Amino acid sequence: MHYLYSLILALLLPAQLIATLPDAPAAPPTRRPQQEPGKDSCPTVTGRILDQNGQPLVGATVLVKGTLNVHTTNSEGQYVMRGPVTTGATLAVSAAGYSALDIPLTTCQISDISLTLLPGTRLRNNGRIKRTTATGKIKY
Numbered sequence: 001m002h003y004l005y006s007l008i009l010a011l012l013l014p015a016q017l018i019a020t021l022p023d024a025p026a027a028p029p030t031r032r033p034q035q036e037p038g039k040d041s042c043p044t045v046t047g048r049i050l051d052q053n054g055q056p057l058v059g060a061t062v063l064v065k066g067t068l069n070v071h072t073t074n075s076e077g078q079y080v081m082r083g084p085v086t087t088g089a090t091l092a093v094s095a096a097g098y099s100a101l102d103i104p105l106t107t108c109q110i111s112d113i114s115l116t117l118l119p120g121t122r123l124r125n126n127g128r129i130k131r132t133t134a135t136g137k138i139k140y
Helices: 002-020
Strands: 041-050 061-064 070-072 078-086 090-094 101-104 121-123 129-132 137-139
Touching (some): 070 078
Antiparallel strands (some): 041 078, 061 070, 061 090, 129 137
């Protein structure tokens, strides 16, 4: 009999607790950071990523720091970020085998960004990156 009472209480008690909880918010919070007052925002940000010889870098990554806004470059080295991006934000630009750069966003259209090869990195004729170290060779 004691087992039956404890089972009934276990079933009824959560229903009473749920009824006393406050209502859930209407919409879930978004992941976009709040825009700081006095700062402009760009509806789209465009630019090109080039290597040290002026050739477009395919697949380079452009990231707005502090957000989940990440884009890669196309076959011409161009990227387009749609959605509001606050001027004053920092763009992190990186590519495999190249040194990464942090660039402050001052305008909505960024001039060409040139990345340099890391020390010990060579490009093969087929476009693959070959990196050598003191202990041996690493292929990417």
